[in-house]
Amino acid sequence: MGNVSKVVKSAIDAGITFFDTSPMYGEAERVLGLTLKGQRNSVQIATKVWADSALQGLAQSKRSLFYFEGRIELYQIHNLLNWREHLEMIERLRDKGKVIAIGATHYSCHSFLELRQVMESGRISVIQIPYNIEQREVEKHILPLATDMGLGVVIMRPFGGGNHLRNCPSESLLTPLAPFGVKTWPQALLKWILSDGRCHTAIPATSKSQHVFENAAAGNPPWFGEQERNYVLRLAGKM
Secondary structure: OHHHHHHHHHHHHOOOOEEEOOOOOOOHHHHHHHHOOOOHHHOEEEEEEOOOOHHHHHHHHHHHHHHOOOOEEEEEEHHHOOHHHHHHHHHHHHHOOOEEEEEEEOOOHHHHHHHHHHHHOOOOOEEEEEOOOOOOHHHOOHHHHHHHHOOEEEEEOOOOOOHHHOOOOOHHHHHHHHHHOOOOHHHHHHHHHHOOOOOOEEOOOOOOHHHHHHHHHOOOOOOOOHHHHHHHHHHOOOO
16 A cells, blocks of 8 residues: 555655546545545546446445445446447436546457447547557557547557566667657657647556656657657557
C-alpha cells in the first residue's frame, strides 16, 4: 500500500488525472480507492466489468462504485465479455448519474470486427485498444472509425507489455528527438502514440515514481510529425 500511495501521489503531482483499473487486477480497485481518499474529485476513474453473467457484473459494479465513492467516470466492458447484458447494466447506471461515459475494450485484433459492431451501435463513447510500434492493426479500421464516430481512444500496451523496453537505443540516437522533449526511449514510444491525434490518452503501467514523471512529460507538446514517427520506427527496427 505504501508504494502504491507514493506512485499515485507522484502521478497527481505530475499532472496525471486519469487512472485505469479493473476488478481483475486483484485488490487494485480497493487500494486505489483508499489511496484517493480526499482527492477523488480531482481525478477520473476508468474501471471495467469482466463477468460471465449479468448477476456477476452487477455485483462487480456495486463494489466498484463503493470503492470510488459512488461515481465512475469511464466504465468499460472488458474484452467485450457478455457485452450486451453488461452494456444494458452500465446504461442504467449512466442514467442514474453514477457513470459518466461508457467504453469497450479488447486486446486482440481477432476481435476487432466485433469491437467495430459495438462502436457502430452508438451506445459507447470510448474504446480502449492496444497500439504501439509493433501492434498497429488498429490503424486500418479501428482508429478511422473512432474518428468518424467521435469516440475517445485510450491506448493500452504502449510499450508492448514491456517488450519494447528491452533494447533501448543509445542516448545519442535519441538526440534528434530532444526538441520534442524526449530524453528517454519510453518517452519516445509514448510520444510516437500520442502524436497520432486520434489517440487521446495512453496508460503505461509502472511501479516507480521516477517513471511516472518521465511518462507524464511525454504527454506534452510539441508532437512528432511523420518524419519523427518514422525515425522512432527505424530505431526500433520496425521500418
